[in-house]
Amino acid sequence: NAGVTQTPKFRVLKTGQSMTLLCAQDMNHEYMYWYRQDPGMGLRLIHYSVGEGTTAKGEVPDGYNVSRLKKQNFLLGLESAAPSQTSVYFCASSYSEREVDEQYFGPGTRLTVT
Amino acid sequence: GENVEQHPSTLSVQEGDSAVIKCTYSDSASNYFPWYKQELGKRPQLIIDIRSNVGEKKDQRIAVTLNKTAKHFSLHITETQPEDSAVYFCAAILNDYKLSFGAGTTVTVRA
Numbered sequence: 603n604a605g606v607t608q609t610p611k612f613r614v615l616k617t618g619q620s621m622t623l624l625c626a627q628d629m630n631h632e633y634m635y636w637y638r639q640d641p642g643m644g645l646r647l648i649h650y651s652v653g654e655g656t657t658a659k660g661e662v663p664d665g666y667n668v669s670r671l672k673k674q675n676f677l678l679g680l681e682s683a684a685p686s687q688t689s690v691y692f693c694a695s696s697y698s699e700r701e702v703d704e705q706y707f708g709p710g711t712r713l714t715v716t
Numbered sequence: 717g718e719n720v721e722q723h724p725s726t727l728s729v730q731e732g733d734s735a736v737i738k739c740t741y742s743d744s745a746s747n748y749f750p751w752y753k754q755e756l757g758k759r760p761q762l763i764i765d766i767r768s769n770v771g772e773k774k775d776q777r778i779a780v781t782l783n784k785t786a787k788h789f790s791l792h793i794t795e796t797q798p799e800d801s802a803v804y805f806c807a808a809i810l811n812d813y814k815l816s817f818g819a820g821t822t823v824t825v826r827a
Binding site for chain 2 (some may be wrong): 633635642643644645646647650652660662692696700704705707708709710
């Protein structure tokens with residue numbers, strides 16, 4: 603049971619390049635989330651999904667797109683990277699039929715945009 | 717949406733002393749309040765959580781209290797140890813499963 607995994611772990615992009623971050627979970631969780639973490643700002647929600655085939659915007663969605671084609675995977679895309687998107691990105695997942703429950707985080711992806 | 721404020725931003729304590737971190741939230745409908753610990757370079761991990769139908773919860777040296785009327789909740793760590801040094805985040809959530817996080821508190825335990 604690997605829990606929540608993320609690829610890649612590190613990436614450096616030039617301004618204007620695109621990339622996709624992959625999040626995978628093997629816990630059969632319904633809900634998945636993408637956060638970014640910047641110094642002094644905690645974790646901010648980018649996009650989230652409440653089930654396969656669904657996505658919704660979070661607090662800071664601009665410049666990002668997501669897809670949830672399979673229940674176990676949640677992809678985060680940057681179409682045209684900007685230096686302001688330099689950050690550590692965390693994926694998380696959770697499952698509960700009745701009520702909100704613990705979110706399990708992946709190890710993070712450190713992205714630098716030059 | 718929810719807005720969570722966390723204080724202090726940094727906290728230095730002597731080993732064996734207690735540490736207290738406080739958070740306030742804005743939406744009275746929030747019903748779940750987790751606390752996460754993040755060690756340097758690692759992922760956030762849940763250490764304790766509390767739901768709105770409970771006023772206090774304890775787990776060994778860690779406790780969380782919730783005051784729904786005042787809309788604030790606190791994390792208490794007793795008998796602090798060097799391994800308690802980390803960044804701690806509070807969060808609050810509504811029924812839509814979206815967590816709002818505080819900005820974090822960097823706790824340093826001095827030996």
